[in-house]
Each structure stands twice: as structure tokens, then as C-alpha cells.
Amino acid sequence: MSACFTPKIRQVECVDSSGYTDFVHVFKTQLYQKRVPLVIKSLNIGSCVENWSWKYLKEKWPDKVVKLHVSTSEQLNFIAKNFSYQSMPFSEFIDNLEKQDSGDCSRIEKYYLRSLGNDPRKDVCDIYKHFPELSDDINFPDMFEKEQIYSSVFRIASKGVQLWTHYDVGEVGVRCLFVTQNRKIQSKIEIAYISHTPDSYDRVYSVSAPVSRDGHNQSIMDNILVQVKGRKRITLFSPEDVDHLYLNGDKSEVIDIENADLKRHPLFAEVVHHQCHLDGGDVLFIPALWFHNVINETSTISVNIFWRHLPAEFYDSSDVYGNKDLLIANSAESIVDRVIKKINTLPPIYKEFYTRRFVNKIKDKCL
Ligand SMILES: O=C(O)CCC(=O)C(=O)O
Ligand SMILES: [Fe+2]
DSSP states (O other): OOTTOOOEEEEOEEEEGGGSSSHHHHIIIIIGGGOSOEEEESOOOOTHHHHOOHHHHHHHOTTOEEEEEEESSSBOOTTTTOEEEEEEEHHHHHHHHHHHHTTOTTOOOEEEEEOOOSSTTTOOOOHHHHOHHHHTTOOOOSSSOGGGEEEEEEEEEOTTOEEEEEOOEEEOSSOEEEEEETTEEEEEEEGGGGGGOOTTOOEEEEOOSSOOTTOOOEEEEEEEEEEEESOEEEEEEOGGGGGGSOEETTEESOOOGGGOOTTTOGGGGGOEEEEEEEOTTOEEEEOTTOEEEEEESSOEEEEEEEEEOSOGGGSOTTOTTOOHHHHHHHHHHHHHHHHHHHHTTSOHHHHHHHHHHHHHHHHHHHO
């Protein structure tokens, strides 16, 4: 942060699950409803905490090739794109991490692995399906129903790597569109069927909320981040701070959160930093819409599990990726897009005047 600026820091609440006879019940019935992050200690997450040494992992995957974010900077920057994607044999990747850990600086590149499905365009990652050699070592806590699980992701990072501030949206490989008839949403159709859209549909809306540059359908997820090895420093930001984070899609443009340039990002001074550390065996609950930024204080291994937090009736039963709340958000955003288009046709001084009026009106009525 700049010289005389003191960020507002709050520690994330921490609970030791061994102090409860049935922690999962307490989580589901009380803690979960608070919708705030929570560090949970002493959950049974399986033998991974003891077993997952670099040697063990290399033996499991002698021939595996992995796709990595590779950067010469510790601070990954999605705007400057200071990283590239590279494929590397898993054993070489781990050898390099070990060299970095032991202070051998001959390799200056930093690595970040986020596991993908077999076909990253179509599959979400499922550890049980894509990493069966390791799935016996990890126990998913019963904090959610198995049917609610959306994906499980395996992450390995070099010491020092900082992952940009973001919130998570689950993404699926099939692009869906909405069709409306008599101004009511009728159904979603896959992109492959667009050319067959019957004439009687009055409009086809592409999915736009939450926004994805490639138009993939998305839904918002709850998450647990299971720390298996190493230490992470995590800063979370409340969805209430959304106006202060300079968002670009699902990511914040403020990269260096601990030394922010307040001339460029003055509103960031308002943000409350919810901080915690995770060590091996710790679990962090990240409620949907909470932003998070991760600094790996050592090289680390983690697994995270995304699950849909809304009850089943919120989801469109004919489409596993849909949810009615988001359908509404999607159609509202399409209307906002039309309003923007209209406003942009006004002469400049009217444009500014009416933009301010409409923004204030929405704020007054909706917040
Ligand atoms: O720990 C990390 O590397 C990133 C975690 C994360 O973004 C997540 O669990 O959603
Ligand atoms: Fe995330």
C-alpha cells in the first residue's frame, strides 16, 4: 500500500472441527448460512496430507504431461499476460519446484498448475475421473451433497506465486442460448442448434451473466479449498466491495493488493481485506461471490471443490448447467445491454445526464 495508507484488515474466522461431535451438522445448519469465509481445522481430508510428497506424486505419474502457467514474475497478471501456457512432463515440473524450494535459483520461472478435464473445452475437472491414481488419498468432507458437486480441481504452485483476485464461476463447454417466445424465456438451446431456431421465437439471447468472454454458460459456486501441503496466505474480499475492486470480468485489475497504486485505483482504499493462512490439513470455505487472492508462501499442493449452493428447485431440471436465478440475471443483463445501446445514441451531454439518472434509479430501487 502507499506510504500513509493502512488497509482495513480483518482476520477470517477459524474453527477447529475436533471441538464438535458433529461438525458437518453444525456447518450445514449454522455456519454455512452466514455466507462468510471460514478456516476449518482438523477435518478428515484423507491420507493426502501425509502421503503427497513430491516423490510420491512423481511415482504415481511417471509419464504424465501437464499444462502449466509459466511466468518469470511471481505476481501473475492477467492483463499484462505475463505468463504463458506450457506443457511439461510432470516429473520435470516437480524437479523444478524442488530446486526452487531448495534455493537453487538457476531456474527463475514460476509455475502454477490448475488441473483441467480431458477436453478442457467440454469437461470440468473431476479428480475421481481424471486423477484416479490419487482420488483414494483424498476424502471430500460431507459439507455438501455429492450431487451438488460441480468440479474438483488439483492445484500445485511454486513458492512465491500470487494468483490474481477473482471470484469463481463454473464454466461448461457447451454454449447455451436462451430463446424467448411472447417475451417469456422458453428454453435454452445449444449453439449447434442456432441455425434451426424456429421463426416463431422472437429473440435468442446469448448467456451473458456472469460474463464470460467466450460465451460459455456459467453458474456461481460455493467452494472449499483444501490445503494439502505448504502454506498459503489468502486475502478475501466481500461481494459488498464489488464496486471498489476494479473488476474486469471475474477478475480484479488491482494486481498488487498489498501495495496497491491508489492513484490508479483510489476506491481500493475502501476495501476490507479478510485475511487467513492455510497450512497442510486446513480447509477454507469460500462462499460464492467472495473474491480471493492467493499468495503461496511455500510451494503448495491444494485441491478445491466447487458445488452449487442453491437448492435443487433453483435449477432447471432439463439442463444440469442452468439455474433459474441466473436465467433471470441473464435476461436482466440483456435488457441492460439494450438500454446501453439506446443511451449511446443520445448526444453527449444528454447521454451523461440520463446515464447518471438511470444508474441512480437502479441503485435506489434495487440496493
Ligand atoms: O489456491 C489457489 O491457487 C487458488 C484457489 C482458488 O482460486 C479456488 O479455490 O477457487
Ligand atoms: Fe478461485
